[in-house]
Amino acid sequence: MSSSPAPSPASSSTANRQGARTRALIRAAASALALTRTPGQFTVKHVAEAAGVFPNQITHHFGSKDRLYLEAAFALLLRDSGRLTRVARGARSPEEFGRALARTALALPSLPSLTSALALARGHEELGQLASGYLKVLFARSERFLERRLQREGWAAGHGVARASKTFWVAVFGAVLAHEAGFAGGPTDLDIASGLALTRGSGSATMGS
Template sequence: MALFEERSFGDVTVKEIAAAARVFPNQITHHFGSKDALYVGSAFGLLLRQSERLREAGHGAATPGNLGRTLASTAMSMTSLSVVVGAMAVARANPSVQPAVDAGLTVLFRQSSGYLRTVLRDRGWKAGLGVDRSVRIFWSAVFGSVLTSRASFDRGMSAADLAAALPIAGT
């Protein structure tokens, strides 16, 4: 994960991955099937690890609007997002790794929905579009923002824009 976080997919070799893992290169391809599959798995592993920051950041949010802005700004600071967007591009070009993307997104959405349900229940707030739909819209907006920024479009979404993708109302 660290190699892909530091450098682009094309700049990391299977030989380097094997050396970092202290295994032989053929063990990497035997276990994962391909560098593409390893990249997708690593990208989502990194994202899921970094997404724990969202729980910590959202803990102190006193209002629904503050929660949305806090989650959005925290999400946009996660270095793993660029890696995941790259992994999605790899999966588009290699359909054999698409199930790994689907699995990673399923876990991300499930964990995010669980977190949001807990916050809403504990604070008596409501998600205007429903929890599962709000989570999918939020992450889609985050990934889209990363994609446009990677394309050198300098007017990406702000944290406030992304927070609007997570409509939460107090009681």
Template sequence: MTVTAELCLQRRGADLSVAEIARAAGVYPNQITHHFGSKDSLMVHAAFLGLLHDAKRVEKVGRRAGDAEAFRRNTARAVLAMPSLPAVSRALAAAIARPELSQVVDTHLQLLFRQSERYLQAITTARGWSAERALALEVRTFWSTALGATLLSRAGVSGTTTDLDLASALTVHEPISPI
């Protein structure tokens, strides 16, 4: 899975064969299909492995932000620049085309949501920030917006990441000072 994630990053958008993946991983092709069920299943697992690693790096960007506005802006920029997003958009499309993959996608998204919610809870608590929505909803809204933007971009919809205000999907703010 790790080798596949690395190959996906190296060859963005390229279709990898089971033979290429097996050769790079030092295994036999039938071991891949036996363990993962299909190449598509392996690709979904690998895409989300990359996304979870990227999300950890985004957390570091958020921790360095000096205030809530910088946190929202910097987090949004870092997410939209994540190298794993194109592979994840392919994984989402694969799950649409092959419903047997939807459980794999759901499992990985639930993990992403839980990881992100724990992070957001920790940073808002430590800094005294709050959000206008429950943090679980905050996280789902943010990631849904980011993944939706990636799908649109990968589908050829014109525009760039500057046409999207992903930062506004986060309602994290500093406490309002009394006048």
């Protein structure tokens, strides 16, 4: 029996480009939908229509709608988190800096989608591992930003930059969940900024955890 000829390098390259383009279209459509829909309202059919692809292409590239929702929600948050670096530039004290970060983080439009995505990962090993990986990226980015800013200003994080970054985001996620459950408090009531434990001090004190 004769075997089928192996695909040529040119055809493989074309297929790879087409696959990458399809994934990009799906991700863009999924992100737009995840911003305004809960996981229950988020369907493969709607994403396929928005992306201009067939539903089976979505399952082929992403496996399930829950995985796609989680990826879309984290992509939105990682994009939105860039706002924190801009709004905090004018802060003149560690206290003002912390309050600016907390106020801006709580107003990020992607947070409700992100907390919904985290709920999907509960009890689901594959999604849990995916969420953990994205959280590590978020924490690492935040840690680098915070470390640079504190070193420049000569401020310090009382519990270390790594711990401060994680504590900050966990508090933000918890605040969103509390708000969705009916708690009407704002940034002042929740005092998320205090978790950063920022003070005026030696820049070397910002290192470590």
